[in-house]
Amino acid sequence: MTTQLPPGISLEKVDDRIMTLNVGPQHPGSGHMRLIIKVDGDYIVSCDPDPGYVHRGEEKMAEYRNYIQNIPHLERPVIHDSSNILYPYCLAVEDLLGIEVPERAKYVRVIAAELNRCIYILYWLAIYGIFLGHSTMFMWPAGDRELFIDLLEAMSGARVTHAYLVPGGVRNDLPANFEERCLRQVNYFEKRLKEYEAIFYQNPILKARTQDTGILSKTDAIRLGTTGSVLRASGVDYDVRKKEPYDVYENLDFQTVVMKEGDSYARSYVPYLEMFESCRIIKDALRKMPKSGSVRTKLKPNPKGGNDEVYRRVESGRGALGYYIVSNNRPEPYRVKISVGSFRNLICMPYLLKGEKLGNMPAVYWSLNYWPVEADR
Amino acid sequence: MSSEDKKDGSTDITDEKQSDVVGLSKDDAKKYYEEKGIDLSPDVPTKPKPIPQFEKSMADKISSKFADKVHVDYIRADRIRVVAKREDIVDVAKYIRDDLRYDHAESVTGVDYPDSKEIEVVYHLGSYTDEKLARQVLTLATRVPREEIPNPGSDSSRTPSLRDVFYSVEFHERECFEMFGVYFEGHPDNRRLLLPEDWADIPPFRKDFKIKGR
Amino acid sequence: MIKELFNQDTAPHATNVLVGKLGEILVRAVGKPFDYAINWGRLWSLWPVHLETACCSVEFGAASSPRYDVERFGIIEAFGSLRQCDLIVVMGTITRKMAPRLRMVYDQMPDPKYVVAMGACAITGGLYFDSYNVLPGIDGVLPVDVYVPGCPPRPETLIQGCMLLQEKIKRMKAR
Numbered sequence: 145m146t147t148q149l150p151p152g153i154s155l156e157k158v159d160d161r162i163m164t165l166n167v168g169p170q171h172p173g174s175g176h177m178r179l180i181i182k183v184d185g186d187y188i189v190s191c192d193p194d195p196g197y198v199h200r201g202e203e204k205m206a207e208y209r210n211y212i213q214n215i216p217h218l219e220r221p222v223i224h225d226s227s228n229i230l231y232p233y234c235l236a237v238e239d240l241l242g243i244e245v246p247e248r249a250k251y252v253r254v255i256a257a258e259l260n261r262c263i264y265i266l267y268w269l270a271i272y273g274i275f276l277g278h279s280t281m282f283m284w285p286a287g288d289r290e291l292f293i294d295l296l297e298a299m300s301g302a303r304v305t306h307a308y309l310v311p312g313g314v315r316n317d318l319p320a321n322f323e324e325r326c327l328r329q330v331n332y333f334e335k336r337l338k339e340y341e342a343i344f345y346q347n348p349i350l351k352a353r354t355q356d357t358g359i360l361s362k363t364d365a366i367r368l369g370t371t372g373s374v375l376r377a378s379g380v381d382y383d384v385r386k387k388e389p390y391d392v393y394e395n396l397d398f399q400t401v402v403m404k405e406g407d408s409y410a411r412s413y414v415p416y417l418e419m420f421e422s423c424r425i426i427k428d429a430l431r432k433m434p435k436s437g438s439v440r441t442k443l444k445p446n447p448k449g450g451n452d453e454v455y456r457r458v459e460s461g462r463g464a465l466g467y468y469i470v471s472n473n474r475p476e477p478y479r480v481k482i483s484v485g486s487f488r489n490l491i492c493m494p495y496l497l498k499g500e501k502l503g504n505m506p507a508v509y510w511s512l513n514y515w516p517v518e519a520d521r
Numbered sequence: 522m523s524s525e526d527k528k529d530g531s532t533d534i535t536d537e538k539q540s541d542v543v544g545l546s547k548d549d550a551k552k553y554y555e556e557k558g559i560d561l562s563p564d565v566p567t568k569p570k571p572i573p574q575f576e577k578s579m580a581d582k583i584s585s586k587f588a589d590k591v592h593v594d595y596i597r598a599d600r601i602r603v604v605a606k607r608e609d610i611v612d613v614a615k616y617i618r619d620d621l622r623y624d625h626a627e628s629v630t631g632v633d634y635p636d637s638k639e640i641e642v643v644y645h646l647g648s649y650t651d652e653k654l655a656r657q658v659l660t661l662a663t664r665v666p667r668e669e670i671p672n673p674g675s676d677s678s679r680t681p682s683l684r685d686v687f688y689s690v691e692f693h694e695r696e697c698f699e700m701f702g703v704y705f706e707g708h709p710d711n712r713r714l715l716l717p718e719d720w721a722d723i724p725p726f727r728k729d730f731k732i733k734g735r
Numbered sequence: 736m737i738k739e740l741f742n743q744d745t746a747p748h749a750t751n752v753l754v755g756k757l758g759e760i761l762v763r764a765v766g767k768p769f770d771y772a773i774n775w776g777r778l779w780s781l782w783p784v785h786l787e788t789a790c791c792s793v794e795f796g797a798a799s800s801p802r803y804d805v806e807r808f809g810i811i812e813a814f815g816s817l818r819q820c821d822l823i824v825v826m827g828t829i830t831r832k833m834a835p836r837l838r839m840v841y842d843q844m845p846d847p848k849y850v851v852a853m854g855a856c857a858i859t860g861g862l863y864f865d866s867y868n869v870l871p872g873i874d875g876v877l878p879v880d881v882y883v884p885g886c887p888p889r890p891e892t893l894i895q896g897c898m899l900l901q902e903k904i905k906r907m908k909a910r
Contacts, residue, residue: 169788169836175787197830197832197833198790198833200868200869201863201866201867201868205865223790270796283800289800290797303889
């Protein structure tokens with residue numbers, strides 16, 4: 145090729161051994177992001193993540209809408225975990241405006257958040273199954289997910305974008321007979337979950353592909369500031385629900401799931417075990433919930449925050465999720481920053497993929513519990 | 522009504538706009554809103570909260586070590602906010618890591634203040650190793666000058682990078698660089714992260730960047 | 736044309752054009768009575784490109800879950816290689832960074848190809864109408880065949896949209 149290059153632009157020197165691969169944005173194993181991977185034969189020598197394909201400027205948009213109008217678009221980054229991404233926003237706005245939440249609403253929120261966590265993890269597990277060529281593991285979680293979607297649909301009226309949590313409580317009360325129905329489905333689901341263990345987690349092919357790949361040690365997990373299941377799979381006992389309990393989590397009976405291997409298998413096993421804990425929380429919350437009462441504190445129209453700032457966080461399906469809101473006596477927030485688990489785990493990707501085989505890339509990549517839409521915001 | 526109010530689809534009542542928007546004097550406007558049943562009292566109760574002991578002791582450690590170099594903005598339950606000058610921020614961060622045992626950054630962000638011609642860079646720090654600090658978030662802030670016509674990377678909006686102190690800030694600082702134009706000195710990889718490659722406008726999270734139709 | 740085929744730079748594009756032209760000649764040769772047969776073949780091979788652009792991909796995934804099971808209609812089974820695809824389902828928001836890539840993916844697909852715009856963001860920009868980084872709909876990038884509204888659309892809506900596309904193909908002139 146004899147094309148004249150414009151000044152200042154040079155072509156990359158072609159190496160005999162090192163080859164550059166673009167994994168994504170159109171790639172069955174990547175999704176909404178691009179990984180620029182350099183391989184030497186079958187081994188990855190460097191990885192440079194290139195996110196931003198779904199950067200929609202949520203934080204800028206939030207500065208132009210008031211505290212209530214912000215709800216619908218702030219849940220869009222993770223529509224299959226929408227209660228959990230709205231949870232810290234509601235907590236932060238309640239702190240800013242000094243709103244007290246009714247007791248029953250706190251329990252309803254916890255139930256919604258835990259149902260949504262199961263929905264998120266099941267979707268994640270379904271995609272993990274298909275990444276590893278295990279089609280049954282796509283069909284089972286994707287089918288069981290609909291059980292919980294049905295429950296949340298009965299609660300909120302929408303299939304995935306619930307916008308159910310609002311500052312001051314939840315949008316509406318539970319439908320009639322909800323407790324009974326919820327309990328029945330959760331009990332069924334727990335039975336069903338045990339079958340996953342046999343078909344997926346004890347599968348020798350899965351073990352061969354995920355065990356001892358992408359090992360993240362405990363010190364590195366802390367140093368890289370990872371969060372969520374990635375952190376807990378590396379042996380750090382940290383869960384915001386336990387360490388900084390919000391709403392009624394301190395009254396509820398559950399454990400933090402911790403594994404110490406730190407490989408892809410542990411990272412995929414921790415969310416699975418967390419679903420059992422979620423079921424426990426839901427059942428416990430249903431038992432302890434006040435049977436009647438208000439579920440929402442009415443806000444004044446166009447509420448104004450003071451000259452203040454607040455940082456609140458919760459444990460979402462992908463780890464700690466924090467909102468940093470600065471207000472300046474206006475109905476709109478002055479600045480909203482969403483600190484998301486996916487973005488915090490992005491730093492692991494170049495770190496873990498270096499030295500791996502290219503074939504292990506999907507197993508490591510998706511085990512990081514990374515949802516690109518949320519990371520880009 | 523300004524265009525902003527129309528887009529919101531709501532009646533936007535703010536203190537500054539009371540008199541000029543409706544065209545009434547301040548007292549008349551007050552009466553007008555009272556008739557409509559709109560409450561203008563502040564939304565936030567101004568009851569002072571007790572200062573928690575543990576957080577106070579942490580903040581005292583920082584302020585006794587650095588005396589007038591740092592300023593403790595507030596101490597609340599589980600939250601401390603410390604403001605340092607950008608020359609001292611690396612020292613303060615090192616002290617926070619080594620002696621107070623905070624070990625990772627949860628987020629790095631900026632807040633733009635065009636009125637005081639400053640951009641505030643905010644680090645939210647947490648700890649996994651220390652059980653007592655598990656529920657604490659320390660907010661470390663610093664202010665950098667803000668240029669009217671930004672030229673990211675080569676103007677005076679720059680601050681030392683904390684990547685050598687807290688490794689986890691790497692991608693967060695890259696994001697802050699492209700969104701606010703704050704250059705982090707010593708960061709090995711100040712490249713574009715989220716915005717398109719052909720982005721030629723000013724950094725979008727600055728207040729003078731207006732989104733369309735607003 | 737022939738010169739282009741042997742030029743290294745333009746060869747891939749020229750080959751595509753050549754193959755398309757040969758197909759056209761074939762269609763013209765067999766004539767109109769075979770329109771129906773050709774279209775019938777195309778109806779049942781609507782394999783979409785696996786290009787996720789935003790959050791609607793969650794509902795796209797749910798469409799192939801056991802409850803909705805879109806494959807019983809013989810359509811939208813996500814496919815790895817875009818050289819074998821003839822449908823592109825644009826799942827949601829197209830940002831300024833994604834738009835050139837979307838066009839690049841579309842250009843690499845063989846003819847005939849169809850476009851389904853899924854979700855409010857792909858149609859008009861939706862909730863992100865005032866975002867600085869989001870295109871107001873994909874009409875400026877791709878020619879859209881079917882719009883599937885919703886934010887996000889339910890899987891049933893997506894299935895109906897794809898069946899509408901099948902109806903449309905039935906009535907199309909086989910090129």
